Amino acid sequence: MEKTGCAVVGGGPAGMMLGLLLARAGVQVTVLEKHADFLRDFRGDTVHPSTIRLIDELGLGQDFRQLPQSRLKNVAFPVPGGPPVTMGDFNALPPPYNYVAMMPQWDFLNFLAAAAAEEPGFTLLMSRTATGLVRNGGRVRGVRFRTPDGTQDELLADVVIATDGRHSVLRAAAGLAPKEFPVPFDTWWFRLPRYASETGEVAGIVPAFGPGEALLALFRNDYYQMGYLAAKGTDARIRAEGVEGFRRRVAALRPDLADRVDAIRSLDDLHWLDVRLNRLRSWHINGLLCIGDAAHAMSPAGGVGINLAIQDAVATAEYLAPALLRGRVSTEDLKKVERRRRLPTVIVQTVQRVMQRAVFVPIMTGKRSKAPAAALFFARHVPVFRTIIPRFIAFGPRPEHAPAFARRAEPQPQP
Missing domain, CATH: 3.30.70 (Alpha-Beta Plaits)
Structure with missing residues (x-):
């Protein structure tokens, strides 16, 4: 049985970013990942401008831009008998944050893992499958997990952060049930x-x-x-x-x-x-906090799920690092993170639900087989419309910046 300051369960974008940030604060942090590596295809492969800006603030921008990637510049709807209509143009955003980087998620996760490994307080344990929570005195004190040889072990921690996705084992163990919204x-x-x-x-x-x-x-x-x-x-x-x-x-x-x-x-x-759209009514219990898809599963519309999860991780590090360094994380500390990130989550999910009703429900029910006429009209005749969509996708509501304790200097990024 080992002891750490923060146990992060789930080595996805939110978990790896949180581990890096907390380690840079001087916190002892351990990330548990159930797989032996990060090589899974068709996970979210978009790195949004808000995350690219965060990486620059962490002093990692030059290395990030060396990774194999392509740049997503626009969203265009085809129109029969004419050229496609551009619905959103990322080039309209100020450089160097005027594109979405497209790369295999395993490259991005390996990149974050390598940066975090340079911090003395960071530990990444692969092939560790979370199976439950350690509780004592009405508080979560750690996490139970299965090792590669099938034995059970425990990791004690001052706080446990669940970043284990939309089918979160820890969320279920905590008795937290999300409110589901219909997805067509x-x-x-x-x-x-x-x-x-x-x-x-x-x-x-x-x-x-x-x-x-x-x-x-x-x-x-x-x-x-x-x-x-x-x-569906x-x-x-x-x-x-x-x-x-x-x-x-x-x-x-x-x-x-x-x-x-x-x-x-x-x-x-x-x-x-299996597309889900849901969120927890409460993201925490005493000693445990859920963030990312464990707290709010997103529709793939706009590809904003990773963006939102990483923003959750930044806010979590900002609010919890001081408490972790003191050795005591209170329920009020966890509430602060939830209060900070709940409104952006509600806004994004509300937009996704409106998109579903306006675009996807008519298509899935066979009532429409083309882009909505109103959207095409605004895209053609209202130039500001073409900047609203990329801005929302690129940064979302309430984008977070790197905490001061995690920042490192490097030369200015090139567009």
Whole structure:
């Protein structure tokens, strides 16, 4: 049985960022990650401008920009018989924070892990699966976990932070149940190749719509990351159609990509995401705080889930580091974090729910098979509309800055 200042359960973006920030404050922090590595495909692969700015404030910007990545510049809706209409142009934002970096999440997590490993108080334990909470005297005192050889162990801590995602084990162990909001669709992620003649500057996100379905194409340097959207509850029907049926769906939505749908070799190439939109009524109990998807699962609309989770991590470090250094984290300290981050969460989820009602519900029910006419009108004729969307996606409400104790100097980033 070991003892640490802060036990962070879950080595995703929020958990790794929180571990780095707390370690730079001088806190003894241990991150438990259930997998042996970070190599999972089709996790959120977007690093938003607010996070890029945070990385610059941490003095890590130059190393970050050396990682393989592409730059997402705009969101465009196709229009039959005419050129696509740009709904949001990230180039309108002040540089160098005028793009969304697209990179495999494992590269980003390894990057954060390497930076955190330079701090003497940081420990990362892989292949440790959280199984429950250690309680004593009405307070959470640590976390129970399973080791690689299958034995049970405990890690005691002054506070436990649950960053273990939308199916959080610790959230369930604490008896915290999220309020669920209806979501009309699920997503199936897969890849299609980009040919050599198509490589170059990444344009952005291009959706295509059909009755009861939609298809997103996220441009990468050497492939398209595709997201197929259909009504919630249709996974069994899609799989019953077989791979040929799914290929026909993709080709019908994007005839220009029909020449490469054979790259979908089997339905095992599809990564199904059961889309959830929820949030906890209370994010904490005595000794435990939930942040990120453990506190509020987000729709993939706008790709803002990672952005919001990392902002949670920054606020958590800011408010809890002084208490951790004193050796006592109170319930009031945990409430401060929740109060700081609840309003931005409510705003983002409200916007996502409005988008679902205005765009996705009519499409999934077959009432509409194209972008809303009102949105296209505003995008064409109201220039400020094209800056509102990227600003909201890039920074969101109440973006956080690196705490003073975590900042390091480096030369100014280049656009």
